[in-house]
Amino acid sequence: xxxxxxxxxxxxxxxxxxxxxxxxxxxxxxxxxxxxxxxxxxxxxxxxxxxxxxxxxxxxxxxxxxxxxxxxxxxxxxxxxxxxxxxxxxxxxxxxxxxxxxxxxxxxxxxxxxxxxxxxxxxxxxxxxxxxxxxxxxxxxxxxxxxxxxxxxxxxxxxxxxxxxxxxxxxxxxxxxxxxxxxxxxxxxxxxxxxxxxxxxxxxxxxxxxxxxxxxxxxxxxxxxxxxxxxxxxxxxxxxxxxxxxxxxxxxxxxxxxxxxxxxxxxxxxxxxxxxxxxxxxxxxxxxxxxxxxxxxxxxxxxxxxxxxxxxxxxxxxxxxxxxxxxxxxxxxxxxxxxxxxxxxxxxxxxxxxxxxxxxxxxxxxxxxxxxxxxxxxxxxxxxxxxxxxxxxxxxxxxxxxxxxxxxxxxxxxxxxxxxxxxxxxxxxxxxxxxxxxxxxxxxxxxxxxxxxxxxxxxxxxxxxxxxxxxxxxxxxxxxxxxxxxxxxxxxxxxxxxxxxxxxxxxxxxxxxxxxxxxxxxxxxxxxxxxxxxxxxxxxxxxxxxxxxxxxxxxxxxxxxxxxxxxxxxxxxxxxxxxxxxxxxxxxxxxxxxxxxxxxxxxxxxxxxxxxxxxxxxxxxxxxxxxxxxxxxxxxxxxxxxxxxxxxxxxxxxxxxxxxxxxxxxxxxxxxxxxxxxxxxxxxxxxxxxxxxxxxxxxxxxxxxxxxxxxxxxxxxxxxxxxxxxxxxxxxxxxxxxxxxxxxxxxxxxxxxxxxxxxxx
Ligand code: BGC
Numbered sequence: 001x002x003x004x005x006x007x008x009x010x011x012x013x014x015x016x017x018x019x020x021x022x023x024x025x026x027x028x029x030x031x032x033x034x035x036x037x038x039x040x041x042x043x044x045x046x047x048x049x050x051x052x053x054x055x056x057x058x059x060x061x062x063x064x065x066x067x068x069x070x071x072x073x074x075x076x077x078x079x080x081x082x083x084x085x086x087x088x089x090x091x092x093x094x095x096x097x098x099x100x101x102x103x104x105x106x107x108x109x110x111x112x113x114x115x116x117x118x119x120x121x122x123x124x125x126x127x128x129x130x131x132x133x134x135x136x137x138x139x140x141x142x143x144x145x146x147x148x149x150x151x152x153x154x155x156x157x158x159x160x161x162x163x164x165x166x167x168x169x170x171x172x173x174x175x176x177x178x179x180x181x182x183x184x185x186x187x188x189x190x191x192x193x194x195x196x197x198x199x200x201x202x203x204x205x206x207x208x209x210x211x212x213x214x215x216x217x218x219x220x221x222x223x224x225x226x227x228x229x230x231x232x233x234x235x236x237x238x239x240x241x242x243x244x245x246x247x248x249x250x251x252x253x254x255x256x257x258x259x260x261x262x263x264x265x266x267x268x269x270x271x272x273x274x275x276x277x278x279x280x281x282x283x284x285x286x287x288x289x290x291x292x293x294x295x296x297x298x299x300x301x302x303x304x305x306x307x308x309x310x311x312x313x314x315x316x317x318x319x320x321x322x323x324x325x326x327x328x329x330x331x332x333x334x335x336x337x338x339x340x341x342x343x344x345x346x347x348x349x350x351x352x353x354x355x356x357x358x359x360x361x362x363x364x365x366x367x368x369x370x371x372x373x374x375x376x377x378x379x380x381x382x383x384x385x386x387x388x389x390x391x392x393x394x395x396x397x398x399x400x401x402x403x404x405x406x407x408x409x410x411x412x413x414x415x416x417x418x419x420x421x422x423x424x425x426x427x428x429x430x431x432x433x434x435x436x437x438x439x440x441x442x443x444x445x446x447x448x449x450x451x452x453x454x455x456x457x458x459x460x461x462x463x464x465x466x467x468x469x470x471x472x473x474x475x476x477x478x479x480x481x482x483x484x485x486x487x488x489x490x491x492x493x494x495x496x497x498x499x500x501x502x503x504x505x506x507x508x509x510x511x512x513x514x515x516x517x518x519x520x521x522x523x524x525x526x527x528x529x530x531x532x533x534x535x536x537x538x539x540x541x542x543x544x545x546x547x548x549x550x551x552x553x554x555x556x557x558x559x560x561x562x563x564x565x566x567x568x569x570x571x572x573x574x575x576x577x578x579x580x581x582x583x584x585x586x587x588x589x590x591x592x593x594x595x596x597x598x599x600x601x602x603x604x605x606x607x608x609x610x611x612x613x614x615x616x617x618x619x620x621x622x623x624x625x626x627x628x629x630x631x632x633x634x635x636x637x638x639x640x641x642x643x644x645x646x647x648x649x650x651x652x653x654x655x656x657x658x659x660x661x662x663x664x665x666x667x668x669x670x671x672x673x674x675x676x677x678x679x680x681x682x683x684x685x686x687x688x689x690x691x692x693x694x695x696x697x698x699x700x701x702x703x704x705x706x707x708x709x710x711x712x713x714x715x716x717x718x719x720x721x722x723x724x725x726x727x728x729x730x731x732x733x734x735x736x737x738x739x740x741x742x743x744x745x746x747x748x749x750x751x752x753x754x755x756x757x758x759x760x761x
Pocket of ligand 1: 292
């Protein structure tokens with residue numbers, strides 16, 4: 001398709017005015033024609049030369065479209081907004097795009113952004129669950145599907161992957177991220193960027209990836225969302241930065257800056273962070289977008305004096321685009337340039353980065369989406385199959401006393417699926433899903449009913465209703481269910497227990513609902529919310545077989561529950577096909593192989609609790625530092641059971657000594673010693689015995705998930721080199737590799753015992 005811009009050039013209309021709002025008709029110039037065939041950079045430059053200041057500020061402004069698009073239409077027609085977010089109807093997208101392309105003076109296409117975090121119509125498990133798959137190929141494929149569905153409805157850009165490591169499960173956004181480990185997070189970051197974007201920007205069916213939130217958001221004090229973050233450089237570089245390095249190396253076109261202040265300077269106006277670390281040190285050459293209203297928030301934060309000050313300091317620091325609901329602080333950039341408070345070149349720099357992305361995406365040639373194809377893409381059966389496989393691979397078997405699981409089809413005739421999440425589509429898909437269709441979601445109840453068709457009678461009852469203490473920020477987009485009154489609550493509880501009494505197997509579905517994790521969903525405790533513990537106790541007291549299936553987005557305090565029920569399956573918010581996956585795992589069609597991407601504390605008072613802690617001066621007492629409790633987790637990082645058993649043996653290094661620039665190959669044999677086919681994830685951990693800094697007791701530096709038949713043994717190899725052994729030294733203020741002795745352990749979780757050593761010289 002010939003671009004609108006080209007058409008305008010050819011007829012020689014209105015293409016001038018370096019500043020001010022009035023367009024001056026300009027005849028076609030050879031330079032413009034050349035620009036059409038030139039690189040995205042040259043085309044961006046040629047276009048910038050023709051833009052008014054208002055149009056430039058339009059390109060650095062992004063507006064929410066929540067509900068009606070009428071509010072943004074004037075701006076679109078005037079060319080004073082360059083990007084919209086939350087449009088997910090292809091007809092609406094095309095209508096708005098037509099205004100931008102045909103009615104605005106320069107016809108610059110809009111860039112449509114959206115939080116395609118774990119799928120769109122087909123919802124995959126929440127990101128924390130995807131991390132539990134330890135399967136980068138599957139993670140990549142899931143984002144290929146997400147991108148395809150997004151592109152089919154006119155979305156060009158996703159605000160994902162979310163790469164904020166966290167060691168604090170009180171923080172609700174733990175559900176959106178990769179967990180606690182920088183190595184696992186980096187591997188998954190790379191996979192996600194590749195999945196979303198493809199090999200090159202502008203690949204068909206793919207979207208721009210926008211890793212977020214730069215940087216350190218997962219360390220907000222007390223796990224309170226948006227609270228200050230204070231991090232040492234060693235923590236920033238060694239923990240929080242690596243996933244972003246991986247995403248940038250994979251070619252991410254965009255980065256979102258964070259809401260909070262990092263060491264007292266808000267990220268969205270933090271020059272050292274954006275111009276310095278992100279661009280100069282990491283070499284990022286894409287554009288940076290703010291988080292929602294984060295620029296304006298500099299005023300209540302008492303960082304900026306007013307909106308102009310906020311806008312000027314943010315764009316100068318390297319934040320190129322403002323995401324805003326309503327009037328943006330960036331609107332004041334026009335006045336700031338005219339008053340001489342800001343050099344127009346700073347605006348041009350940001351505009352250029354954004355236009356390059358639009359050119360690379362091919363939007364000037366193909367601004368529209370084929371709305372007639374959208375529904376077929378959204379309903380593609382292969383998307384659902386992948387969503388089911390992802391949910392199956394993400395599930396972590398936490399406990400299975402007496403081999404209660406897998407269940408046998410036909411062994412129980414009356415099955416009760418009880419609990420607040422048992423038949424709730426919204427809780428099955430979990431936070432950051434807005435585009436799913438509830439009647440297409442397979443809940444745990446629906447999944448079991450379908451799986452046991454003809455073999456058992458399956459019934460459900462919620463028993464208790466969950467309710468967070470404050471209204472969720474997402475209640476406006478996904479209305480919360482009406483609150484039960486006391487009489488209903490009592491009747492529902494009784495009905496669930498009565499159902500349990502009549503049944504000969506109870507599947508108890510407990511955890512947290514849609515609104516209880518995610519943004520603005522921090523908690524002061526990790527207890528099972530509401531009356532769930534009471535329900536568990538009452539059901540367990542019936543003395544019937546009980547299996548607990550958890551639907552949630554963070555580790556919860558299940559110490560008591562784990563003594564009441566023999567089997568616990570962590571299903572997370574498993575997505576559109578979640579219930580089908582739960583049924584397949586419970587009945588053994590699928591052997592669970594997910595592993596925790598986080599340390600699961602026993603008690604909220606232990607937080608922060610993570611496996612990669614330093615040895616400290618008195619290593620022997622690390623587990624006994626509290627006089628009123630121990631400091632060991634309930635489940636360690638990397639943990640997860642299977643219906644079969646695995647054994648690790650024959651660990652070996654190909655040489656005892658390696659040079660700093662050399663490579664070491666480590667091999668290990670893993671054997672399925674049980675009676676079922678299953679997946680094991682071999683995890684390799686290293687530890688440095690001495691050096692310029694104290695280093696963690698162990699750090700994950702390699703992993704492989706493999707499927708093994710009963711009796712099958714496989715030799716796996718891992719490579720270690722500078723990339724795995726270097727760390728950022730706060731003493732030297734640079735990346736270093738220390739010579740000396742290193743330990744290696746390989747096994748099925750972070751407690752791996754099989755050990756060897758090597759020396760780096
Ligand atoms: C979140 C971002 C998200 C944005 C747009 C913000 O509140 O922090 O992660 O991308 O909203 O929905």
